[in-house]
Amino acid sequence: MSMKHTVSYSLFHRMGQWALYAMAALVLLFLITPLLIIIPLSFNSEPFFSITPEMLRLEANAFSLRWYQQLENAPNWHHAIRNSFLIGGCATLLATTLGTLGALGLSQPNMPCRRLIMALLLSPMIVPVIILAAGMFFFYAPFNLTGTFSGIVLAHATLGIPFVVITVTATLTGLNPALYRAALSLGASPWYAFRTVTLPVIRPGIATGALFAFIASFDEIIIVLFLAGPEQRTIPREMFSGLREQINPSILAVATLLIAFSTLFLICLHLLRRRGQRLSARADAPPSTL
Numbered sequence: 001m002s003m004k005h006t007v008s009y010s011l012f013h014r015m016g017q018w019a020l021y022a023m024a025a026l027v028l029l030f031l032i033t034p035l036l037i038i039i040p041l042s043f044n045s046e047p048f049f050s051i052t053p054e055m056l057r058l059e060a061n062a063f064s065l066r067w068y069q070q071l072e073n074a075p076n077w078h079h080a081i082r083n084s085f086l087i088g089g090c091a092t093l094l095a096t097t098l099g100t101l102g103a104l105g106l107s108q109p110n111m112p113c114r115r116l117i118m119a120l121l122l123s124p125m126i127v128p129v130i131i132l133a134a135g136m137f138f139f140y141a142p143f144n145l146t147g148t149f150s151g152i153v154l155a156h157a158t159l160g161i162p163f164v165v166i167t168v169t170a171t172l173t174g175l176n177p178a179l180y181r182a183a184l185s186l187g188a189s190p191w192y193a194f195r196t197v198t199l200p201v202i203r204p205g206i207a208t209g210a211l212f213a214f215i216a217s218f219d220e221i222i223i224v225l226f227l228a229g230p231e232q233r234t235i236p237r238e239m240f241s242g243l244r245e246q247i248n249p250s251i252l253a254v255a256t257l258l259i260a261f262s263t264l265f266l267i268c269l270h271l272l273r274r275r276g277q278r279l280s281a282r283a284d285a286p287p288s289t290l
Contacts, residue, residue, distance in 0.1 A: 035259055042067060042252035049249065067253040074250065080238040087149065087234065088217040091156035095213040098157070099164025100206055104198075106165070107172045118165075125162045132158070133226040140227065147229030155223045160213025167212065171205030204272045211269055215262070 045064035071077050106114055136155050145151030183193035221236035242251045
């Protein structure tokens with residue numbers, strides 16, 4: 001009788017697992033299908049946003065690289081791409097530096113008002129972006145930072161700092177503080193102890209936070225609409241303007257390139273997470289004895 005119950009439970013457990021996998025696959029398909037539709041549309045030879053019967057029949061004349069070629073020969077897109085990488089790189093550098101320093105300060109046990117400071121640092125992730133954009137516009141206007149690269153960089157760095165704080169704080173939890181104190185007791189300077197003990201452990205967290213900060217800046221459009229001038233047109237703003245002013249399938253080519261870029265970002269993020277896990281396991285491992 002018990003053997004029968006065991007077999008029934010094993011079968012029921014296996015059916016539950018398959019049902020869970022099927023549900024996860026359906027949710028994944030629901031989320032990723034809108035992205036997958038963009039890719040064949042970007043190779044459409046017709047000047048409109050639709051999948052033609054010729055494309056469904058996989059006819060050769062239904063596909064074309066004309067929108068990628070048009071993107072290659074469009075100065076406005078070149079300007080937007082250059083601005084996106086320039087603003088994203090500067091904002092990432094600033095957000096990574098300030099976020100790492102903030103996480104290191106919040107990790108100190110004698111830090112006063114730690115929870116309040118953490119809440120303030122994470123507030124850009126909680127407050128709606130349009131409220132942040134409106135507040136930044138009225139705050140930056142007296143300082144003549146609206147319509148400038150400096151203002152956009154500062155605004156995007158504000159959005160990226162919370163990601164760096166979260167990732168670096170998470171990696172600091174796997175660091176044994178006794179190792180840093182031991183390095184100081186052996187005569188190392190605080191900077192040397194940080195560079196040789198703390199930094200190797202939190203480096204994956206810093207890199208992960210920097211990637212998130214860059215993506216947050218690269219995809220942002222609301223703050224750009226509020227603060228940017230004609231010379232600070234980024235890729236999202238150019239796409240928004242293209243959809244609003246004229247429907248041009250070259251936008252789909254840009255979207256496909258952004259999907260490929262995001263996929264590369266996810267791969268890098270996965271590799272950094274695995275590296276961080278290996279470093280944490282190595283730091284927690286007991287020393288070998290002869």
